[in-house]
Amino acid sequence: MKFFRSTLAMAALTLFAALALISSLAGHDAAWAANASQSPEMRPLPVGQAFPDLVLQGPFTPQEATQLGIKPGAKSFRLADIKADTVILVVFSMYCPFCQKEGPALVETNTLIRERGLAGSVAMVGLGAGNSEFEVAIYRDKFKVDFPLFHDKDFAAYKAMGQVGTPFYYILSRGPNGFTIVDESLGCMTSPQAFLDSVQAKTGAKPSPVQEAKPDAKAKGKKK
Amino acid sequence: MIPNALNPSKMCRAGLLLAILLAALLAPAPGFCQSPVPPELIYNPGTLKPVDSTLRVAVGDKAPDFSLPTIAGSRVSLSQYAGKKNVLLTFVPAAWTPICSGQWPGYNLAREIFEKHDTVLIGITCDNVPTLHAWVKEMGGLWFPVASDFWPHGAVSAAYGVLRPEGVSERALFLIDKKGVIRFIDVHDINTRPDLGTLAEELVKLQ
Numbered sequence: 001m002k003f004f005r006s007t008l009a010m011a012a013l014t015l016f017a018a019l020a021l022i023s024s025l026a027g028h029d030a031a032w033a034a035n036a037s038q039s040p041e042m043r044p045l046p047v048g049q050a051f052p053d054l055v056l057q058g059p060f061t062p063q064e065a066t067q068l069g070i071k072p073g074a075k076s077f078r079l080a081d082i083k084a085d086t087v088i089l090v091v092f093s094m095y096c097p098f099c100q101k102e103g104p105a106l107v108e109t110n111t112l113i114r115e116r117g118l119a120g121s122v123a124m125v126g127l128g129a130g131n132s133e134f135e136v137a138i139y140r141d142k143f144k145v146d147f148p149l150f151h152d153k154d155f156a157a158y159k160a161m162g163q164v165g166t167p168f169y170y171i172l173s174r175g176p177n178g179f180t181i182v183d184e185s186l187g188c189m190t191s192p193q194a195f196l197d198s199v200q201a202k203t204g205a206k207p208s209p210v211q212e213a214k215p216d217a218k219a220k221g222k223k224k
Numbered sequence: 225m226i227p228n229a230l231n232p233s234k235m236c237r238a239g240l241l242l243a244i245l246l247a248a249l250l251a252p253a254p255g256f257c258q259s260p261v262p263p264e265l266i267y268n269p270g271t272l273k274p275v276d277s278t279l280r281v282a283v284g285d286k287a288p289d290f291s292l293p294t295i296a297g298s299r300v301s302l303s304q305y306a307g308k309k310n311v312l313l314t315f316v317p318a319a320w321t322p323i324c325s326g327q328w329p330g331y332n333l334a335r336e337i338f339e340k341h342d343t344v345l346i347g348i349t350c351d352n353v354p355t356l357h358a359w360v361k362e363m364g365g366l367w368f369p370v371a372s373d374f375w376p377h378g379a380v381s382a383a384y385g386v387l388r389p390e391g392v393s394e395r396a397l398f399l400i401d402k403k404g405v406i407r408f409i410d411v412h413d414i415n416t417r418p419d420l421g422t423l424a425e426e427l428v429k430l431q
Contacts, residue, residue: 037326038262095330095417097364134421138334153419 036187037096039165044184051089051172051179052160054079056150059133061140064148067123077150080178084123086205087172087179091158093129094139096166102188103143109192110147117207122199125150129158129166169195173203261362267320274413277394280385283409287313287400288383292348292371295357300346300369302400310343310430311400312423315386315393317414319351319359327395327417328366334420335367341427343399346371350378350392386411399426 045051056077065072069083079087090106092099110124124147128136136151152158161170168186172179183202189195199205281287291301305311316327328347331338338345345368349356352374360370373380373393381387386394397418399408408426412418 040266040268040322093326093330094333095326097329097332100329100333130417132419132421134419134424135330138337138420142333142336 035098035101036165036167037093037098039163041163042165044162044164045181047181047184049181050177051170051181053178054157054160056157060148067148082123084121085174086122086199086203088122088124088199089170089172090124090126091129091161091164091166091168092126092139093166094131094135098188099167102167103139103145105189105192107143107145109196112192112196116196118205120208120210121205127152127157130155171199171202261320265320265362266322268322272414274415275394275411276388277386279409279411280383281406283406285406287398287404287406290380290383292373292380293353294369294371295353295360296369300371302404305344306404307402310341310402312338312343312345313348313398313400314345315348315381315396317392317395318349319355329363330420332367337424337427341430343427344368348373348380348393350374350381397423401430
């Protein structure tokens with residue numbers, strides 16, 4: 001009996017230590033992801049948490065204004081006013097080599113969204129962490145990015161979303177009180193197809209007609 | 225009776241301690257910026273005095289010539305571009321530090337902008353060549369020459385007036401035209417990255 005209890009205690013210790021190690025590694029899995037620029041202060045907002053209702057600064061290109069349903073010349077845009085119920089928000093930096101590598105995949109993902117008839121229900125947006133308007137424009141022009149990219153030179157939005165490494169993906173679903181985080185990942189996607197499959201599986205996004213983008217009072221920052 | 229060393233409550237405490245130690249070991253280092261270099265390889269000096277040197281050149285001056293070894297195994301001089309290319313000297317403080325590890329990769333994406341304005345870049349730090357070689361490799365490579373101002377230590381940085389007391393250079397940009405005249409200087413806050421937009425405006429003025 002004594003031997004049994006000793007063995008049991010030893011097994012418990014081993015299991016505890018192993019679980020601690022696995023748990024610790026899992027917690028840092030994102031930070032160690034391949035193909036990502038690291039952020040020492042990365043504290044991603046947890047899945048299940050409400051996403052901050054960010055006010056993103058313009059100016060916006062005419063295409064972006066149309067996509068966002070805001071008046072040309074609008075100075076800011078509230079994330080909650082986005083038309084789609086699912087948002088793929090990619091945090092990037094034009095200075096990050098992995099984000100440079102990811103550019104074509106981002107464009108391909110947005111093409112896939114349209115091809116799968118998801119353009120009315122899934123929207124992609126990007127946030128250039130610490131990037132000026134000019135720097136975001138370099139990235140947009142280089143990869144011909146056809147979805148809205150916001151600049152964030154002073155890191156204000158970046159800080160609000162956990163100072164994550166780049167590229168970082170927040171998958172958001174609309175709920176009664178704004179957007180909630182349903183998934184997140186650090187690092188380049190393995191393939192646009194697999195990435196979008198995963199987004200659809202996590203959010204239940206289905207094909208839906210594109211909602212008419214109406215320039216309206218939301219452009220002035222009014223809450224819904 | 226269970227031997228003291230195998231007492232379950234002590235084991236739980238030991239396991240807890242182990243878990244805390246592991247978590248501490250794996251915790252990210254303090255700092256603030258994204259970097260393509262893994263965080264465990266980055267030395268974070270913290271927030272430094274924004275500028276800690278006195279310029280020895282001014283806009284309109286002839287830029288001091290130099291010849292420095294590069295990570296390609298060759299040497300680079302300012303005079304080799306005279307009459308052919310505009311030159312942007314980009315001094316950064318040190319390899320394996322947070323902001324520096326993110327600044328130059330951005331110049332890869334902006335390469336076409338520099339080339340459009342007939343401008344070449346020369347990256348300079350006071351690190352030695354092997355250190356710069358490893359650091360640039362870790363960053364994924366750069367299209368422009370990276371030169372070492374290690375020996376005589378910081379001589380070029382000192383000639384331009386951007387050598388700090390601790391032996392590293394400022395985060396500084398010098399835009400030099402084809403005649404070898406300095407057209408723009410930005411001795412930047414060492415803790416932040418210069419905006420490419422400002423630099424692009426200065427490139428346009430070179431025409």
